[in-house]
Amino acid sequence: MIKILLVRHGQTAWNVGAGNGERFRGRTDLPLNDTGVVQAQALANRLAHEPITADYSSPLQRARRT
Numbered sequence: 001m002i003k004i005l006l007v008r009h010g011q012t013a014w015n016v017g018a019g020n021g022e023r024f025r026g027r028t029d030l031p032l033n034d035t036g037v038v039q040a041q042a043l044a045n046r047l048a049h050e051p052i053t054a055d056y057s058s059p060l061q062r063a064r065r066t
């Protein structure tokens with residue numbers, strides 16, 4: 001059976017408390033903040049033993065680091 005896993009990038013400075021309707025930042029290449037780095041590491045730990053055969057990602061650093 002094929003499994004598809006969709007993952008959103010970790011937190012950045014611009015999406016903290018983005019309850020003002022401005023959640024999407026487009027192509028601005030923002031790095032993960034400290035919380036985003038912790039989130040990315042937690043995801044890596046969770047997926048460490050999964051048989052992942054391919055991944056597709058945005059070239060933006062927040063996506064690549066996640």
